[in-house]
Amino acid sequence: MLRKGSEFLLGLFFSDEQTIIYDHIKLSYDLPKETVRELKSMSFKFLGPLFMTRSLNNQSQWKIEYIETSLTPQSRTKVDETLMQSFTCLNTLKKTAGYITSLFTFIGSPYTEDIKIIYEKLDKYIHPSIIQGKLIAQTNYDVNFNLDLFIEDELKRGADLIEHTLGSPRKIYWEEKMAYSTVGIIKRTKKDGLLESDLYTFDLDDPLRKEALDHIPSYYFMGILPDYYEKRMNETLSLFGKDGLYSNIIKIKVSSQNRVVIYMEELVTDADGKTSLGLILIPDNEKVKESRDLFFYKKKLLSMLNKNSDFERSVIELNSRINPFENWNLNSDESFQNIERSLDNKLL
């Protein structure tokens, strides 16, 4: 449970096959009515890329499990442990009786939340309870059954259940100790309000480039993720009256059946802006094998952000097959189309 007086925001969204979105929002503070109305469009912005993942060419059912960010206050004068310091999005997709449903939540809290337990509550309890309840009601042909009310009620229960979990001590799970390999590095810099993002990965003619495509949704998708969601989160925070807070991506987890991709990022800020470095990591397999756990990569990222660090040398240390001298720009539609045509092309 959160400490009394803690600041939090919690949004829970359910969408069915007709992309009808139901929502339930809980806040520890008041918002103007017009702002609440605007919140309705927020879910579409968050869910957009989720639907996009389904339309990927490789037919795989990839989903974003979670996006974890830390929050930086614009001014550092006020320090209070009850203020929001993390912002997390979690999503579950389920295919039942031929159609897909999505249950999505975003949580702002003063703590680094235990994402795994919240994700399990969404995936194993809240989401199935909506699907099961709906099926029971539809089978009964109950004329008095109101689907909207039912889903809204389940979302309220779900939001209460998640809220009850907030503030629980975070555990270290075996996933964090698993061995991963780097298949891409994203460097993002924001100076004077201008964002510049680049991807470093295998050369086009390196067989590992194609091999990695079997383990990630696509280079295009991994490249678009950090900027897209950081922007969405900042918009959400602003909508919730938290203009003074900025989100910084910590970790993103994407999965498809038995496949998992972790994107983890660290940043440094200075007077001009910020520089972030992120790694696209896949679990070790026979062809891509570096055998290092997430703690190693976190430390490595922090050392790479040191001003005296040699970027090219560090990239080679991470994975000698990644080319640190050739960057793939991530700033325009054209550059993404280029990635799609080349990096994501298995025939090349």
Place this chain on the structure above:
Amino acid sequence: MEEMQFNKLYNIDKERLHSNFQRIQNLNKDLNSKEIIAKFLYTQSIGISTDQISEILTYFQKKLTKDNELLDFAFEWIRANKIRLEYKKYITLNDYQAYTTALDDAIFLFFLKYDEFLRLLFLSTLEEYEFSTLYQIIFNPKQSESVNLTELLEKNKAKVQTIIIDGEKIDTKIYTLREGLSDMIRNDYNEGIPSDIKILDSEKQLVINDAIEKDFDGTMVERLIKFYCFQRRKIDKKEFTMAINQFLSSYFEFGVFYDFNKFKEKLVSSFADYIYSGLTENYKVQSIESLQNELNLVIEEFEKNLKQIRLKGKAWIEDIKPILQNFIEKFIEHL
């Protein structure tokens, strides 16, 4: 795999349970296997009569898969009791804003995974209302009223459905769990923190939790009796004190309040059980039931003089220790 996970989470000592079961089997050769299992479950403080247990076993025996026997079901019933204790401890310590949150949280944390595991015991034809009935029985609080299986089944049949679409059973287990466990969780939620919370230290405002049920462990009592039967050597008073101390301390915790009525039956049954299991065959001149009766008389006498029915664990240990020590000393004297 599933069983391994559950043994890790809610371990039941199957070896010890097996030997307890065999002891009961050896003592009751005239009974059939179902009656023996019912008797065995009764000694495990399941909380209902052997006749009622027998009726439940008869009903669910027909529904078990061919790989599972009635004794497997009995072990799961014991495990369910253990889960209930863990759940009760958790729910009383948590501060929920609403009953539905308590229900959802408890199902998610304690019963959802167990449900998957428990379903492996039964045929896929077992209906959802039968599962919700089963939950109401095996997670039944010990002090509750007697169980009327037919009535429970009828009640659940009217509320819990099995949905079959295109010949395939649809997963509705969360609703089955909600239905089966709602009364129990509502009662526990409403019970909340006991009304007679004691404030030990007015400055620290220390709140004492209610008693969490667990088992008595009387291995030292058992060993002491066995030792006597083999060696016939005089037992030192200190050894008696240590054995009784261990027995009582395994149950009572310092700073926790216990209600006498809630543990006396368990105390009598466990103490008699450990004494009896310590006896070698040539010393088993009386039945375990008559041993329990003797112990009951002593405890009833103690109850008559009891001024407070609710005391801290340490107080109970001090009060009951001389009674049990006197009993066991006299018992050995007459062997």
